[in-house]
Amino acid sequence: MxxxxxxxxxxxxxxxxxxxxxxxxxxxxxxxxxxxxxxxxxxxxxxxxxxxxxxxxxxxxxxxxxxxxxxxxxxxxxxTPKPNMLLEGKVVKLGKESIHVIVLGFSSATITFEDIREEFKYKLRHGEGVYTSKFHKRHVIKVGSMLRFLVKR
Incomplete structure (x- = not known):
């Protein structure tokens, strides 16, 4: 990483x-x-x-x-995270406006609605929020998923 x-x-x-x-x-x-x-x-x-x-x-x-x-x-x-670096983290919380990720088990990061790719839509499944892809129905972001993302700031 x-x-x-x-x-x-x-x-x-x-x-x-x-x-x-x-x-x-x-x-x-x-x-x-x-x-x-x-x-x-x-x-x-x-x-x-x-x-x-x-x-x-x-x-x-x-x-x-x-x-x-x-x-x-x-x-x-x-x-030392810098802008445009690729990091990996575990999703700990999902909301309609943001995805909250823990990097390396101690550092918190937030991916806001503007930075989530447009192919992902927020839905409620079995009482839990998830982001699902329009193109790949099995591609789902939920609590516990590992996520790679670029550092914006």
Whole structure:
């Protein structure tokens, strides 16, 4: 699937002095806070990471509470959807005006009425909404279907 990329990064993680005896654990906790959230710095959503500490020396920041910085090399798996990318997701909700899709199990996308191909018409079948094709009667979009779509914005 498009939108996934591995990125190598040189990072500096700043830790509180109380974490000096458990540096490895503190670094992993700090990096875990980046998971599944959009990051402006990485221009995407961090899905996974692999970390190697570059140096055993840490730089101490001066101030009221002297944090120390640890230099890291990290490989990050990023989800960065861009316009005109082809993505795949599972339909979780259908409405007359839109189709709601979950991509990679965590990211929500909405396909609005204007972007649904004209060959598909919304119908109620057995109390559930579905989109059926005019040309291929067995081609049906319903809750649970996998859908490929282009990212508009």
């Amino acid at each position: 498009e939108g996934l990329k591995v990125s190598k990064a040189n990072l500096v993680v700043y830790l509180h002095p109380s974490k000096a005896n458990k540096v490895q654990q503190a670094i992993l906790r700090q990096l875990s806070s980046l998971l599944f959230q959009f990051s402006e710095a990485f221009d995407g959503v961090v899905l996974a990471y692999d970390v190697k500490i570059r140096s055993r020396n840490a730089k101490i920041l001066t101030g009221i509470c002297p944090y120390f910085g640890v230099k890291l090399k990290a490989e990050l798996l990023l989800f």
